[in-house]
Amino acid sequence: MGGLHTNLMSFFFFFFFFLFRNINMALVSEFLGQLTLNVGSEPLYPTLLPAKDFDPDRDAARIETAIKTKGVDEQTIIDVLARRTYSQRREIAFAYERKTKKDMITALKAALSGSLETVILGLMKSTSQYDASEIRGSIKGLGTDEETLIEMLCSRSNDELVEIKKVYKELFKKDLAKDVAGDTSGNFAKLLLALVETKRDEPSAVVDYEKIDADARALYDAGVKIKGTDVNTWISIMSQRSVPHLRKVFDKYKGYSPYDMQESIEKEVKGDLQKSFLVLVQCFENKQLYFAKRLNEAMKSKGAKEKIVTRIIVSRCEVDLKKICSEYKATFGQSLQQTITEHTKGDYQKILLNLCGPDQ
Numbered sequence: 001m002g003g004l005h006t007n008l009m010s011f012f013f014f015f016f017f018f019l020f021r022n023i024n025m026a027l028v029s030e031f032l033g034q035l036t037l038n039v040g041s042e043p044l045y046p047t048l049l050p051a052k053d054f055d056p057d058r059d060a061a062r063i064e065t066a067i068k069t070k071g072v073d074e075q076t077i078i079d080v081l082a083r084r085t086y087s088q089r090r091e092i093a094f095a096y097e098r099k100t101k102k103d104m105i106t107a108l109k110a111a112l113s114g115s116l117e118t119v120i121l122g123l124m125k126s127t128s129q130y131d132a133s134e135i136r137g138s139i140k141g142l143g144t145d146e147e148t149l150i151e152m153l154c155s156r157s158n159d160e161l162v163e164i165k166k167v168y169k170e171l172f173k174k175d176l177a178k179d180v181a182g183d184t185s186g187n188f189a190k191l192l193l194a195l196v197e198t199k200r201d202e203p204s205a206v207v208d209y210e211k212i213d214a215d216a217r218a219l220y221d222a223g224v225k226i227k228g229t230d231v232n233t234w235i236s237i238m239s240q241r242s243v244p245h246l247r248k249v250f251d252k253y254k255g256y257s258p259y260d261m262q263e264s265i266e267k268e269v270k271g272d273l274q275k276s277f278l279v280l281v282q283c284f285e286n287k288q289l290y291f292a293k294r295l296n297e298a299m300k301s302k303g304a305k306e307k308i309v310t311r312i313i314v315s316r317c318e319v320d321l322k323k324i325c326s327e328y329k330a331t332f333g334q335s336l337q338q339t340i341t342e343h344t345k346g347d348y349q350k351i352l353l354n355l356c357g358p359d360q
């Protein structure tokens with residue numbers, strides 16, 4: 001019966017597919033896009049795509065010449081490395097070492113300096129290696145960079161965090177959860193550790209209205225309704241439910257609470273815990289908008305918080321930077337590329353613009 005049902009579905013699918021094929025290809029691809037959305041993992045909106053006619057040997061030779069050039073030919077290094085994907089850069093590094101018997105990353109480190117060096121070295125890491133290194137950087141040594149830690153742990157998807165934990169162990173021979181626990185305390189630690197446990201449900205094709213209602217009510221009962229806050233309830237709901245489910249929960253929540261979820265967080269909790277919940281909720285609603293706002297804030301702040309700008313652009317260029325750019329333009333009435341042009345300069349500006357791709 002199930003098989004017949006599936007066959008019928010496929011028949012209708014292809015029937016309509018071919019029927020509409022010549023009428024509106026865009027409609028069909030939108031439909032297909034929605035189908036992939038339902039499978040679970042988040043769709044990608046990269047600005048960096050694999051370079052066509054890619055020749056790692058030719059690129060390696062160009063890098064070698066650029067490094068050897070008196071005063072270093074930064075432009076060529078940018079043209080090559082900022083227009084290749086991570087896996088292509090790995091191939092270039094391999095070809096480089098085969099040709100010169102030297103490690104390309106070491107050679108780049110010696111040849112470059114400042115912000116450009118930071119970006120290039122970031123690009124020589126995979127997205128999860130880069131994320132793991134940024135997290136490590138925020139907790140190692142004396143003190144903790146809570147702001148970075150919050151951005152990294154509260155904005156990454158469950159799948160990304162699973163990968164980051166694995167890579168963190170490989171790179172630093174340490175357990176991410178233990179490191180986070182060692183550097184944070186109280187409810188803030190509890191929330192971050194719950195996220196690092198990566199217990200979030202996969203999005204389900206079936207909408208569970210009862211559970212949505214129960215979660216909305218539980219969030220209200222644990223916060224705005226009572227004196228004090230039952231933070232554990234908030235943490236378990238926000239760290240274990242799927243993102244599409246939570247969006248519906250927050251919507252439903254407005255029927256129970258006179259304050260929306262964001263306002264409730266601001267009323268109920270303080271400090272790093274508040275910041276973390278706010279980043280989480282913003283990312284559940286629209287992660288790319290969160291990054292767009294953060295970029296805008298960082299770029300327009302005095303002394304331009306370059307670290308934040310670099311981190312978001314390097315870590316998201318093969319994930320969702322394209323969508324971040326469109327959210328940016330829609331929100332600020334100016335493209336991210338224009339803001340970069342106004343607030344940065346030199347080689348740093350050139351490489352950021354390359355990574356963002358054309359202003360569309």
Ligand SMILES: [Ca+2]
Nearest residue numbers: 223224226228
């Ligand atoms: Ca309360």
